[in-house]
Amino acid sequence: MPRRRSSTPPPPEDFEERIVDIDVSSEMRESYLEYAYSVIYSRALPDARDGLKPVQRRILYQMREMGLRPDRGHVKCGRVVGDVMGKLHPHGDSAIYDTLVRMAQAFTMRLPLVDGHGNFGSLDDGPAAYRYTECRPAEPAAAMTDDLDEDVVDFRPNYDGQLTEPEVLPAAIPNLLVNGAAGIAVGMATNMPPHNLGEVVAACRHLIDHPDATLDDLMRFVPGPDLPSGGKIVGLDGIREAYESGRGTFRMRATARVDNVTPRRKGIVVTELPLSVGPEKVKERIGDLVRSKRLAGIHDVQDYTDRTQGMRLVIEIKGGFNPDAVLEQLYRHTQLEDSYGINNVTLVDGQPRTLGLRDMIQVFVEHRFDVVRRRTAFRRTKREERLHLVDGLLVALLDIDEVIQVIRGSDNTAAAKERLMQIFDLSEIQVQYILDTPLRRLTRFDRLELEKEGEDLRREIAELTAILESEDELRRVVSTELADVAKRYATPRRTVLLESAGQPAATTPLEVTDDPCLVLLSSTGLLARTTTTDPLPREGGRAKHDVLTSCVTATARGEVGAVTNDGRLVRISVVDLPALPPSASTPSLSGGAPLREFVSLERRERVVGLTSLVGGGAGLAVGTAQGIVKRVSPDYPGNRDGFDVISLKDGDHVVGVVDLASDDAELCFVTSDAQVLHFPASGVRPQGRAAGGIAGVRLSPSAKVSWFGAIEPGTDAVVVTIAGPSDALPGTVPGAAKVTPFDEYPAKGRGTGGVRCHRFLKGEDTLLVGWAGAAPPRAAAASGVAVDLPTEHGRRDGSGTALKNAVAAIG
Numbered sequence: 001m002p003r004r005r006s007s008t009p010p011p012p013e014d015f016e017e018r019i020v021d022i023d024v025s026s027e028m029r030e031s032y033l034e035y036a037y038s039v040i041y042s043r044a045l046p047d048a049r050d051g052l053k054p055v056q057r058r059i060l061y062q063m064r065e066m067g068l069r070p071d072r073g074h075v076k077c078g079r080v081v082g083d084v085m086g087k088l089h090p091h092g093d094s095a096i097y098d099t100l101v102r103m104a105q106a107f108t109m110r111l112p113l114v115d116g117h118g119n120f121g122s123l124d125d126g127p128a129a130y131r132y133t134e135c136r137p138a139e140p141a142a143a144m145t146d147d148l149d150e151d152v153v154d155f156r157p158n159y160d161g162q163l164t165e166p167e168v169l170p171a172a173i174p175n176l177l178v179n180g181a182a183g184i185a186v187g188m189a190t191n192m193p194p195h196n197l198g199e200v201v202a203a204c205r206h207l208i209d210h211p212d213a214t215l216d217d218l219m220r221f222v223p224g225p226d227l228p229s230g231g232k233i234v235g236l237d238g239i240r241e242a243y244e245s246g247r248g249t250f251r252m253r254a255t256a257r258v259d260n261v262t263p264r265r266k267g268i269v270v271t272e273l274p275l276s277v278g279p280e281k282v283k284e285r286i287g288d289l290v291r292s293k294r295l296a297g298i299h300d301v302q303d304y305t306d307r308t309q310g311m312r313l314v315i316e317i318k319g320g321f322n323p324d325a326v327l328e329q330l331y332r333h334t335q336l337e338d339s340y341g342i343n344n345v346t347l348v349d350g351q352p353r354t355l356g357l358r359d360m361i362q363v364f365v366e367h368r369f370d371v372v373r374r375r376t377a378f379r380r381t382k383r384e385e386r387l388h389l390v391d392g393l394l395v396a397l398l399d400i401d402e403v404i405q406v407i408r409g410s411d412n413t414a415a416a417k418e419r420l421m422q423i424f425d426l427s428e429i430q431v432q433y434i435l436d437t438p439l440r441r442l443t444r445f446d447r448l449e450l451e452k453e454g455e456d457l458r459r460e461i462a463e464l465t466a467i468l469e470s471e472d473e474l475r476r477v478v479s480t481e482l483a484d485v486a487k488r489y490a491t492p493r494r495t496v497l498l499e500s501a502g503q504p505a506a507t508t509p510l511e512v513t514d515d516p517c518l519v520l521l522s523s524t525g526l527l528a529r530t531t532t533t534d535p536l537p538r539e540g541g542r543a544k545h546d547v548l549t550s551c552v553t554a555t556a557r558g559e560v561g562a563v564t565n566d567g568r569l570v571r572i573s574v575v576d577l578p579a580l581p582p583s584a585s586t587p588s589l590s591g592g593a594p595l596r597e598f599v600s601l602e603r604r605e606r607v608v609g610l611t612s613l614v615g616g617g618a619g620l621a622v623g624t625a626q627g628i629v630k631r632v633s634p635d636y637p638g639n640r641d642g643f644d645v646i647s648l649k650d651g652d653h654v655v656g657v658v659d660l661a662s663d664d665a666e667l668c669f670v671t672s673d674a675q676v677l678h679f680p681a682s683g684v685r686p687q688g689r690a691a692g693g694i695a696g697v698r699l700s701p702s703a704k705v706s707w708f709g710a711i712e713p714g715t716d717a718v719v720v721t722i723a724g725p726s727d728a729l730p731g732t733v734p735g736a737a738k739v740t741p742f743d744e745y746p747a748k749g750r751g752t753g754g755v756r757c758h759r760f761l762k763g764e765d766t767l768l769v770g771w772a773g774a775a776p777p778r779a780a781a782a783s784g785v786a787v788d789l790p791t792e793h794g795r796r797d798g799s800g801t802a803l804k805n806a807v808a809a810i811g
Contacts, residue, residue, distance in 0.1 A: 043091070044185035048346040048353075048360060049367035050144065050169040051176025053183065055099045057169055058088040060113060063137050064145045074117045074134035081130050090159050093130070101127045104135060108276075109179045110194035110228050111489060113141040123278030140489050143172040150378045152371045170371045172485050174200045174364045176346065177222075177357075188352060190345040193275070196226035198490035200361070205479045207361050215244055215358050222357060223497055224250075225340075229311075230272035230494040231255050234337075242342035246354035254336040255496075258323040260597045261314055265299065266323050266576060268330070270313040272494075274338040279303045279313045285334045286315065295329055297321030297510060320557055320575055325510040368478045373468065376477075380464040387457040390450050392430025393437060397447045399424075403434070512575050514557040519574055521550040521562075521610050523809030524784040526592030529556065529577040546784040547811035552612040552659055561611040561636075562599050563622070565653040567646040569611065569636070570599050609657035618660035619686055620645065621667060622693065623708025626652045629667060629696030629750070631660070631686040647692040656708030665710045666747065669696055669754065670770030673703040676719060676745045677754030678772075681710065684750065695751040706770035717742035718792055719772045720779075720810050721758040723800055726766040731782050731808060735768045736761065736800030737789055742772060744796040756797045771810040782808040 046053050052060070062084045068075060081096045089096055102108050104116035107123055118133035127133065137145075147170050155164040177200045180192040203221040207213050224239045232253040233239070242248025252274035261267035273279065283303055289295035299316040306312075315330070317323045331337040344355045348363060355363070396403045406423060410416035413435065420431045467473045518530045524546050554560045554574045561569040578593050595607055611620045613636065620632040622645060632645045646654065660681050668678040677697045684694065697705065711717045719742055724735035738758055748754055758767060771777065779787040789810075790801040 044183035045188075045190055045345060045347050045352055046176060046181040046183070047168050048176060048348045048355065048363040050171035051174070051179065051181060051346075051364075052144075052169065052171075053099075053181070055084075055089050055091070055096060056103060056113075058084050058165060059096065059100055059103065060137065060141055060145055060169065061148075061166055062088060063135075063141070064148070068136045070115065070137055070139045070142060072136060074115070074136045077130035077133045077135050080135060087163055088158050088165050097130045100130075100135065104138075107228050110226060111140050111173065111175075111178050111197055112138050113144065113175075113179075114138055123273075123276065124280035140173055143485055143489070144169050144175065146170060146172060147371070147375050150375045152374045152378070168367070170375075171364075171367065172481060173197070173489070174204060174361070176360055176364065180225075181346070185345075185352075188345055189343060191341055191343045192346075193225035193340060193342060194228060195222060196490070196493050198486050199223075199226070199493070201482045201486035201490065203357075204361055204365055204482055207358070207365055208475050208479045208482075213358075215356065218358055218361065219243060225495065226493050227252065227275045227495045229275050229277075230496075231274050232496045232498055234498050234500065236497060236499055238342070242344070243357035246342075246344040246356050246359075248342045250340055250342070252338050252340055253331065253498075256327060256330075256336065258327065260576070260593055261316055265319065266317050268315040268317065268323060268327050270315070270336065271311055273311060273313075274335065275340065277335045277338060279305050279311065282313060282335050286330070289333055295326075295333060297326045297329075319573060320511055322510055322512050329510070365478070368482070369474060372474060372478050372481070376464050376467045376474075380461055380468070383457050383461050383464070387454060387461065388427070389430060389433045390454045390457065392426050393434060394447070394450055394454065395424055395426065395430075396434045397450070407435070512556050514555045517554055517556050517574065517579075519552050519554050519560045519572075519577065519610055520548055520580075520592070521595070521607070522546045522592060522784070523549050523780050523811060524782075525595040525607075527572070527577050527595050527598060528580050528592035529554070529574055530580050547778040547780045547786075547809060549809055549811045550610040552610045554612055554614060559613050561613050562595070562607045563609055563611055563620075563645060563654065563657040564601065564605045565608050565655070566602070566605050567622070567644050567648050567654050568605070568642055569645045570642045571613070571640075572598050608654050611657055612659050618663050618665070618681060621658050621660055621681065621684070621708075621710060622646050622654055623656045623667070623669060623696060623705060624648065624652045624693070625655050625704045627669065627671075627695060627697040627699045627705055628652065628693040629669075629684055629708070630691065630693030631681065631684045633686045633688050635688065643689065645689055647690060649692070655705050658708075658710040660710055661712055664713045666713075667696070667710050668708070668772050669705055670707040670719070670721070670757065670767065670772060671697065671699060671703045671754070672706050672766050672770075673700055674721065674723065674756055674758040674760065674767050675703070675754040676757040676772070677748050677752060678711065678742075678745065679747055679750045698751055698753045700753075706767050707772070709772060711742060711772060715742075715773075716775050717773060718775045718777060719745065719757055719796075720770070720777050720789065721767055721800065722769040722803070722807055723758050723760055723764040724766065724768040725763055730768075731806050733768065734803035734806045736764065736802050737779075737807070738795075738798060738800040739777065739789055739792045740796050740798075741792065741794060744794060759797050759799045761799050769807050769810060773811070777810050779807045779810050781805050 043054065050057065059080065063080060066083060077097060077100060080100065081093050084096050085093055100114060101120050104112055104114035104120050106112055115136050115138040116133060117135065119128040120133060121127035148166060152170045154167045156167050158165050176192065177195045178197045180194040181190055183190050199222045203218045206221060207218065224233055224236060232255060234251045234253050238248040238250040254270050254274060255272035256268050256270045258266060259269050273282065280303065283301050286295065286298060286301050290298050297318050299318045302314045304312040304314060317326055344360065345352055346355055403420065406419050407416045410419055416435065417428065417431045420426060420434065421428065467477055520528050526546065552560055557575050559571050559573055562572055563569050576598065599607060619634050622630045622632060626649065630646050637643055663682040665681045666678045667681050667684065670676055719740045720737065722735040722737045724733045745755055745757065777789060779789050781787055787803060787805045787807050
């Protein structure tokens with residue numbers, strides 16, 4: 001079989017084969033080092049002076065070269081991406097556009113440098129393509145690129161040598177600290193959190209004024225990062241370590257509160273999340289934990305985040321679970337709490353270095369010194385050149401006739417220049433400027449303008465020279481410019497710094513135990529429960545706001561009833577009420593929740609008191625405005641949330657309810673015509689819910705019951721009465737008050753008229769407020785503000801003492 005002929009032509013006779021032996025390990029090492037240096041220096045790490053990576057710097061510079069300004073219209077992002085890629089950054093459009101998008105995202109940058117128009121993405125979704133979005137520089141970007149045309153930084157050739165680009169931007173903003181940075185290079189990475197502009201500028205100015213300032217001095221101005229998403233930073237030891245060495249770790253925690261998301265259900269409302277954490281990620285993680293039964297107590301998760309109300313993630317809690325304990329579980333197992341590792345690796349003089357807080361501020365301040373020094377020298381040179389021309393033109397104007405004669409007598413322009421230089425002792429530049437000046441500029445008015453311009457130029461040159469020759473003046477200028485930047489762009493701190501997380505989650509039970517407690521109702525309609533059944537303190541410390549009008553015993557997982565003026569009882573789940581800590585068990589419910597969140601009422605319906613649904617005691621007693629009294633048999637239906645406890649006559653309504661501890665209690669009425677009647681509860685037979693009660697107190701034709709309640713045996717009780725005119729609007733007249741021991745009023749039989757409890761003076765014809773109960777009494781206005789009552793005295797039918805403010809409730 002014949003051999004096939006090769007298609008490759010034979011080498012020429014003078015061809016000498018050259019093979020170079022190269023060590024593979026050496027070639028790999030050198031090539032890899034070149035690649036690593038390119039990634040580190042040209043792509044991944046920011047410069048410590050302007051805090052920008054090359055692609056960020058090129059985007060801002062090219063937008064400036066394109067004539068884009070914050071006060072001009074937006075342009076397609078595709079135009080910017082194309083110009084940057086074609087002229088400065090040949091690394092692909094996706095890298096450029098991704099960087100541009102991040103510079104426009106307010107949840108990524110503490111101080112965005114690009115003003116985006118369109119869909120620039122969210123924490124959970126990416127942006128639209130660059131053909132659909134538009135952009136322009138944000139106002140802070142102008143401060144980053146100002147003065148570039150005044151020789152403030154060095155320029156270098158672009159990738160193909162046809163154009164030039166700045167090695168670093170002038171950067172009037174300490175961008176490295178304000179916006180932070182993140183990047184992965186070869187063998188190293190950087191991760192810097194954002195900070196507050198006002199705080200960083202204050203630290204920079206302090207270092208300018210005190211060059212020997214320590215880290216502790218600077219941390220008085222910069223206590224910690226300030227994240228764009230807000231939230232909380234828990235634990236400051238890692239921040240102190242990072243500010244000292246350049247490396248450290250801290251924990252970010254979401255801002256969440258326990259609130260009533262429905263009238264009967266509590267929830268956790270998350271309004272701020274850790275940096276780079278989106279609500280959808282948290283929602284998905286919670287769903288996974290619930291399905292795997294690693295997290296209990298979650299009823300539902302809803303994301304209400306939008307552009308109007310911002311971040312809002314609502315996590316509904318099942319009944320019987322402690323919301324605070326569930327929140328601690330969420331912190332432990334979800335991204336509601338996340339860690340952040342600080343690694344301040346940045347380029348200093350072209351070399352990667354790990355910097356602490358003081359070093360980063362020092363590098364930026366030195367950069368600003370250099371920028372202002374070069375800018376000042378440039379401006380002085382420009383003004384000196386202009387002054388040189390102005391002085392030459394003024395010399396010509398002083399003897400304009402001779403100048404014209406010399407020019408006319410010269411054979412050509414070169415001869416005219418030579419003769420003018422010799423006769424008037426002018427430089428070539430001055431002579432050329434004189435020859436180029438139109439004749440219309442040679443008027444007397446222009447001469448005056450030139451003289452004034454010369455004076456202004458000399459003054460400006462002197463000021464610029466003072467800056468260049470005085471280190472203190474240079475520092476003053478840099479410090480003043482930084483103050484102007486902070487005034488224009490600084491915003492209040494968003495992130496809260498906490499030394500520790502507080503009480504460990506292990507001490508908070510997940511489910512609320514069915515312990516005995518008290519349910520409290522205040523005069524301003526706030527409901528709460530205590531974590532103990534200890535009696536409320538009645539001596540010492542006056543309450544500054546609100547008073548208790550009803551208090552019943554219950555269990556944490558039980559129910560209580562709210563009785564309305566229409567004679568209706570509405571069930572309330574105790575576990576849904578906000579729990580007051582033991583230290584808050586005082587006559588004030590500042591930590592309670594509004595009654596309307598738990599009870600649905602008709603238009604004119606209001607709650608007059610609470611009743612316990614737990615067995616024991618002598619049952620519920622009800623008193624009405626027309627003097628009816630009723631003891632209700634506790635045969636309450638268990639399958640209904642609301643039902644009637646008394647049948648009311650037309651025009652009548654319930655004025656008070658009370659849980660009786662025993663039949664020995666004294667039922668008490670206080671009427672509007674200043675009569676007090678009390679009689680034993682044993683004289684009233686319990687009735688079913690459909691009954692209408694029996695006569696309790698006999699009323700005069702124009703009177704009505706002002707208050708109804710009960711006094712338990714052995715109680716140190718008092719009667720409080722406040723008299724005033726009946727024609728006054730409610731809450732407008734303070735009236736006259738009297739506090740009298742309850743023992744001063746003898747008992748009468750049920751259905752009688754009682755005894756007088758207050759003597760009316762001139763202008764008084766009715767009781768504005770009546771009350772009887774355990775001493776000491778507390779009074780409050782309609783707003784809940786405390787009102788001082790007079791001291792107790794023994795005259796049961798005496799007149800009252802004028803009050804300074806109107807009283808709405810006593811408790």
